[in-house]
Amino acid sequence: MKKVISPDCPDCDRPEDIHHLLVECVRNEAERWEIFSRFPILRQVGGCNGALSQPLSDEIFFYSRFYKKFGFPGVLACVHGTHVALVRPSEHEERFFNRKHYHSRNVQIICDSDLNIFNVDATFGGASHDAYIWRQCALNQHVQELHNNGENLWLLGDSGYPLRPWLLTPIVNAHPRSPEEHYTNVHCRTRNTVERCIGVLKARWRCLLVHRVLHYDHHTVAKIINACCVMHNMANRARLAVPELSQTDFEAERNQQEPHGQPQYGPSESQLLQNGRQQLATIVQRLWRNRT
Template sequence: MAHAYMMGMIERERRMRRSQMRRKALRRASMPWDMPDVEFISNYRLSLPLFQQLVDELAPFMPQRRRSTGISAELKIMAALDFYAGGSYQRRVGKDFNLGLCQTAVHKCVAEVTEALNKPEILQRHIAFPGNREERMAVMRGFMDVFGFPGVVGCIDGTHIAIIRPHDFEEAFFNRKHYHSLNAMIICDAELNVLHVDASYGGASHDSHVWNRSALEAHMRSLAEAGEVCWLLGDSGYAQREWLMTPILQAAPDSPEAHYTDLHCSTRNTVERCIGVLKARWRCLLAHRTLHYDPVKAGKIVNACIVLHNMCNRARIEVPTLDGYDIRRDGRRQPAQPVHVGDGVTSRRGLVERLWRDRQNHR
């Protein structure tokens, strides 16, 4: 009886070793270096050179493998990219022949890579609001060159990221569309690079609530108080301020106010396109997908995807199509709000008159 038990244990250990060796060989064969760049981008969104750059940046912040059969940093990052890009559950990634990882391993890979992408050194390197006058001038020139709208240092909007029902403070995450979500505040430049993100608020929070409690709001106010002329562009759900310009609704046709609002809307549409590109690339953020994580971890996934979005965008990597999915379904999801009128009406009035004069002079 004891002999049979021992033989059974030996056989199980032998099978486990064979399985480990097969997975090791599969992982070794799955390294992407021989994969055509177009195919690699289709699967993982990054080009091969950009992928290697990402590995070099993240490897110091990831646990080192202790065994020869351990998972390499390259494969961990590939697994996480596949999860972010596909927007499906980890089980699909774990069964992917190209990766050779079980679902438990994939879960750990996504967690480790997400944490690495959320290190302050990584976030500050890839997501940075212009910190000095020279940087702000560069962003303003970008908007002026493309849209002819002066003084813009970013366009602001919120977008919902679906999550599972949280255990704590559920009501803070239940949005008006009757699902649980984060309301991620995003600010971008004219080239669709994300300059600032805050994914720490629940879907029940309105865009203006998230903005009013942001440290960036205080920063923009301080710039205005110091006499620097620059502003963000937001929709009518935000309060009009010297540092945040909103549209003028129901403006008379062919009036200075209508011209301002048309130009404002076409310029501010930049952030809506930015959100569309972000979610087309990293489909785990789409509204019809749900992140099966608590709000804090889901917020970190949002941050991670935005770091990767900026890397891809600056490298001019082509945006994948959404196979018939209408990205507008992921657009503005805020309830109708009265127009907020604040203390920046005088500044907006001066901007309206300036844009109207420019239009008249160019006729």
């Protein structure tokens, strides 16, 4: 493996390459994030099991970038799911057969305002809904804890995600020229960041396009997806040009991705939903007052 930096690891005198730093040597979460601070392009790519637990100064950096670009306050990141097709698996086929009637992994992507992926979860099959994957993600719990500690920050998701004080969704069928419509327009413009991120990811690594079915077992497919996300961040950091997708590829991809639908709220979620509506109403009025 190519060395990232020249010195050997001070702890065990082995070459200090990326794999050694993140897998063989790092012993705890604090050390892991110290490593990520030295290699920002690798910032939490590889699944939700490690969870985002960056210092608060990093969180402030992320949501200030969104505000400067789009005028939407408090946005830490944007979240979205995308399907990557694979051949029929030999085990647990029902977990991978999605609503578009092909086998896939439903990949959760979370990105910053510069289209860098700092969290990817490729562990779920295509039968899993975006909202279900988000509920299992440790980042969900982390952002909830930040909210409970008084931090006014949130992620943006489409209407397939459950509304929460820390996860804001668009207002469906808002009245024309109303504060709610203005909020939804700003929300969609900001949240489109993650859709553009996924588009760039798949334009660079076209094996991830739905009609380019991956002929590997589902475990290998997950590793391929994670590797492509790491290389996507490397390409962004190097400011490499993004190849254009043909209209045929673009249409095929759009037609084979699932519609997001609407989340189902259980009785135990009523208070969280109410709190989310209150938070959303506050943001609606703030954006309406600050409109130009």
